[in-house]
Amino acid sequence: MATLKEIRKRVSSVQNIQQITKAMKMVSAARLRRAQEAALAARPYAEKLEAVLQNLAAQGDELAHPFLTERAENNTTLIVMTSDRGLCGGFNSSLIREAEAFMRQRAEQKVSLILVGRRAYDYFKRRDVAIAEEHINLYGRLSADLAHDIGRRAGEQFLSGQTDSFYVLYARFRSALVQVPTLDKILPLASTQPTEDQSAVDYLYEPAPHTLLASLLERYIDMLIYRAMLESVASEHGARMTAMDNATSNAVEMIDRLTLDMNRARQAGITRELLEIVATGESLK
Amino acid sequence: MADILHLRLVTPERLLLDEEVDEVTAPGMVGEFGVFPDHATFLSSLQPGRLSYKQNGHTQSLAVSDGFAEVMDNLMTVLCTEAAYANEIDAAQAQEAVREAEAALSTLSPTDAGFEDAQNTLRLAQVRLDVASNG
Numbered sequence: 001m002a003t004l005k006e007i008r009k010r011v012s013s014v015q016n017i018q019q020i021t022k023a024m025k026m027v028s029a030a031r032l033r034r035a036q037e038a039a040l041a042a043r044p045y046a047e048k049l050e051a052v053l054q055n056l057a058a059q060g061d062e063l064a065h066p067f068l069t070e071r072a073e074n075n076t077t078l079i080v081m082t083s084d085r086g087l088c089g090g091f092n093s094s095l096i097r098e099a100e101a102f103m104r105q106r107a108e109q110k111v112s113l114i115l116v117g118r119r120a121y122d123y124f125k126r127r128d129v130a131i132a133e134e135h136i137n138l139y140g141r142l143s144a145d146l147a148h149d150i151g152r153r154a155g156e157q158f159l160s161g162q163t164d165s166f167y168v169l170y171a172r173f174r175s176a177l178v179q180v181p182t183l184d185k186i187l188p189l190a191s192t193q194p195t196e197d198q199s200a201v202d203y204l205y206e207p208a209p210h211t212l213l214a215s216l217l218e219r220y221i222d223m224l225i226y227r228a229m230l231e232s233v234a235s236e237h238g239a240r241m242t243a244m245d246n247a248t249s250n251a252v253e254m255i256d257r258l259t260l261d262m263n264r265a266r267q268a269g270i271t272r273e274l275l276e277i278v279a280t281g282e283s284l285k
Numbered sequence: 286m287a288d289i290l291h292l293r294l295v296t297p298e299r300l301l302l303d304e305e306v307d308e309v310t311a312p313g314m315v316g317e318f319g320v321f322p323d324h325a326t327f328l329s330s331l332q333p334g335r336l337s338y339k340q341n342g343h344t345q346s347l348a349v350s351d352g353f354a355e356v357m358d359n360l361m362t363v364l365c366t367e368a369a370y371a372n373e374i375d376a377a378q379a380q381e382a383v384r385e386a387e388a389a390l391s392t393l394s395p396t397d398a399g400f401e402d403a404q405n406t407l408r409l410a411q412v413r414l415d416v417a418s419n420g
Contacts, residue, residue, distance in 0.1 A: 038298070045295045048362055052328065052355055144297045144366055156398060206329040207315055215330050216353065219364070226297055 004269060007262040011255055018251035024087070025244035031140070032176065032237035039173070039230040046223055053216055056209065065210070066159055067217045070188050073164045075110045077132060077157070078102055079150065079186075079225070080124075081170040081232040082117035084139050088236055089243035091171060091179065092119040098181040099169055103129065112163075114150060116142070116229070140233045147226035154225075155218055158187045170228040171235035177242055179235035186224050189217065290322045292338055294347070294363045301347075301368050306338040309361055311354050320354075320361055327356040331365060333409035335416055346371060348416040350409050367409065374417035382410040 002010075080099045082092045099120070103111050112130035115121045121134045133153075135146060157163045166187040171179040205212055292309055294302035309320040312334025320327075330353050337346040352365025386407035393400045 041299045042297045044300050045297045045364060048295060048355075048364055049353075052353065052362075052364070056328070148366065152398075152402065203326050203328040206313055206318070206327070212328060212330055212353075215351075219353070219366075222366075223297065 002261070002265070004262065004265045007258055007265055011258045011262060014251050014254050014258065018248055018255070021244045021247040021251060025241055025248060028237045028241035028244060032234060032241055035140075035230065035234035035237055036173075039227075039234055042223075042227060042230055046227060049216070049220055049223055053220060055203070056213055056216065065213055065217060067155070067187060067189055067214075067221070071164055073106075073109060075112070075163045076106060076165050076167065077112050077114060077154070077163045079114040079116065079166070079168040079170075079228075080120045081168070081228060082115075082120040083232075083236040084118040084137055085240075086119065087243060088240035089246075091236060091239035091243075092117075092123075095169060095171060095181050096120060096123050098183065099124075102167070102169065102183065116232075140236065142226075142229035142233055144222070144226050147229055148222045151218065151222035151225050154187060155221060163187075168225060168228045170232040171239070173231050173234040173238060176238040179239055182231075184224065184228065186221055189220070288322050289359065290320065290324070291360045292363070293360065294336075294349075294365070294368055296365055296368050304340065306340045309336070309338045311336050311363065312349070313354070320356055322359055324356045324359075324361075326358075327354075329354050331363070333405055333412050335412055336363065336368070346416050348374065348409070348413040351405050369413065369416075371416050371419075374413050376414065376417040379410060379414040379417050383407070383414055386410045 078099065080095060082095050086092070096119070099113070110130070112132040113120075113124060114132050115124060115134040115136070116138070118136040121131070121136050124131060125134075133150070135150075138146075154163075154166050158166065165185065168184050168186055170182060170184075172182040174180055289305045290307065290309065292302060292304055292306045293300070307322075311318055311320065311329075312331055314330040314332050317334070318329065331349060331351055333348075333350050335346050336349045337344050339345075347368050347370055349363065349365045350367040352363060354364075355362045386403065386409075390400075390403045390407050393403055
């Protein structure tokens, strides 16, 4: 059995860990709230953009755009969104596993990766995969500007034929406990079918509809990427909050167990000392 | 006949404005346009510029980035990636942004991929400076 002093040392180190995990949990909870607010704030913009696009699509079939046209997928780009920091449970590993599965399914295609977050980058940089871009050490500061940046390059590569399709893999935020790795197709866009109750609105356009459609679609792509980023950030904080909550309760359990051990050791020590005293007394008689 | 126009301004970051106004002037891609109540259904793209609206006789201005404006049933929705009121813009910072954007633009030729973006960035920076200093 470990000595009393050793056990005491362990208890205090576990207590330190518990303090840290507790603090991390609270920080994550605050960040999660902020991330959720950001995701909520983005919603009106996304909804309106979708509505306008649908209205425009309802105008007629003459509005064709390369972004809406499917073609054979030989070169595929996958955007993988992970976190920069660890200590968030299975958050990153489940995303990386999904990314690996995606590439296995498309073994005959050329898949290149755009990696957001250091965890995915650290994993894939040592492997035999094509990394087109990496965006690391952002620590959750994923901005609309970055989304626009990625979106613009995606559009250009798609139009020039460098890539035939774009996908984004991110963790969709369900709750602090549940984050679902989700694969969304960004390009080509599934053509927006006008819903039935929506009568075509007769717009006056400025400039011409097809020019408008092109810029609207670009915005829409940016928005899809941005939304995935917001989801990913919220999921990361949710996952970390849960992981740290588990760690804290594990630490509590461990402290309880160690305290019990410690008391046992202390008692054993007292008993031994008593026995020694009694034995010495006996031998002196 | 309604004589009130509802103006809603949304960016990916926030719902900036959701109010009833008397008139709106917006920087359209092919020129500035004004919107009064009972305007025809209208869809336009915007370039970075000054968006102003009149409310109870007072005129308010915002610097907006490129985006879209839709007018339908006396509701005008403006979608843009960035928008800010004069009091939200730091003039010194805006000045700095103009300089940076000019520098970035000067390194690009009109055929480069980022040229249009850089042009928009510069225009937005200029508008922000203008709105910040002239209200």
